[in-house]
Amino acid sequence: MLEKILETKREEIAALTLPDQVDVPHFSLYKALKKPKRSIGLIAEVKKASPSKGLIKEHFNPEEIAKGYEAGGADAISVLTDQKYFQGHRNYLTTVKKTVALPIMRKDFIISKQQIDETVRMGADAMLLIVGTVPINELKELYDYAYSLGLECLVEVHAKSELEELVSLFHPKIIGVNNRNLKTFETSLSQTDEMASLIPKGSLFVSESGIHHKEDLERVGKAGASGVLVGESLMRAVTPEEGISVLFGGESIVSSS
Template identity: 55%
Template sequence: MLNNILSTKKDEISRLTMPETADVPHYSLQHALAEKSGTIQVIAEVKKASPSKGLIRSPFHPVQIAKSYQSGGAAALSVLTDETYFQGSRDYLTDVKKEVGLPVLRKDFIIEEVQVEESSRIGADALLLIAAALEPEKLHYLYQSAVQRGLEVLVEFHSVRELEEVLRLFEPSLIGINNRDLDTFKTSLQVTHNLSGHVPPQSLIVSESGIHTPADIDYVQNEGAKAVLVGESLMRQENVEQALKKLKGA
């Protein structure tokens, strides 16, 4: 599936038109996730669909959802902008940025520098780089390009091998451990356990996917995660504000 997505993304990039720069405030994702409250922080995801599960939420009102997440105690937001496989839109991210006072992560398949510039223009505070989608040298180059534009970067890993290859080049400030197998789409929090011991102590760990209950949060927090990224389990709830509060144990 990942190869199909990347092939589609290359075609989309060849037809990319650059938007005007959005006039929005900016916030630090790392600062939001590093709050010393003693509780794990939540990046709540605005997500309409996925290639493995199809349509997740309908009707879908991204700004309304984002506001509910903010009221529910999210530290940050993640907005899907991939159109073909996730039914996202870069306009969703800009609209959310104009209405919600939280840092926003652009969730997409970033593989070329033009997408980094696009991310900056649409108002993203941070972007995602996926180790499985990029050679380590290319990932490092895009990371530096993002930082030079004032963007923060969450670098996502699925295996110890991916992590070690990137760490030979540099140490990302924000490291995402994705608990979802990209081939089977099954999730296991054991992935966070397997990778967390290999993460440099100064890097902040975000455990992604497979987070459904307060017990799941306790598990990954005990494994060293300072934050979790949660999408589908919240998106399927009618009241996402209450669902987020319940997940946080409130």
């Protein structure tokens, strides 16, 4: 599956046209996760569909979802922009960015500098980079290029071997462990447990995917995650605010002052 997605990305890049630069204020994902509003940081994801789950949200309004996430006290928002496999769109990100005052991360399969230029113009504050999609030295180049343009990166790994390869080359400021294997789509929170000790001390650690209940949140928090990335369970909630409140078991927000 991952190979198929990457093949599509290469075709898209060959035909890529850059959007106009949007003029928006920027917020740091790193800072937001470093000082989360609750006991663990929340990146809430705007996600209409996925290859493994199909359509997740029928009446999908990115602006409304983003407002709900902000009202519910999310620390940051992730927006899926891949069209073919996740029914996302780059315009969704720009819309969300213009709607809320939170760090906004682009969730896509970014394998080239052109896509990074596109991400900057869309108005994103951060983007995802996935270890294993390009050779690790190229990933480092993309990471440095993004930061040189003021764009932060969440660097995602799944396997232990990927994390070892990554940290032997450099220590990204934010590392995500994806509990879902992108090759098989199987989700297991034991990924987070097993990889926690390998995360460099100076990096923020985000546990991604398959977090549905308060117990899941507690489990990855105990494992050492400073943040979580949650999509499906919030998208299926009656409202985004309600989804966040249930996930956090009613835990209240600390004031950011």
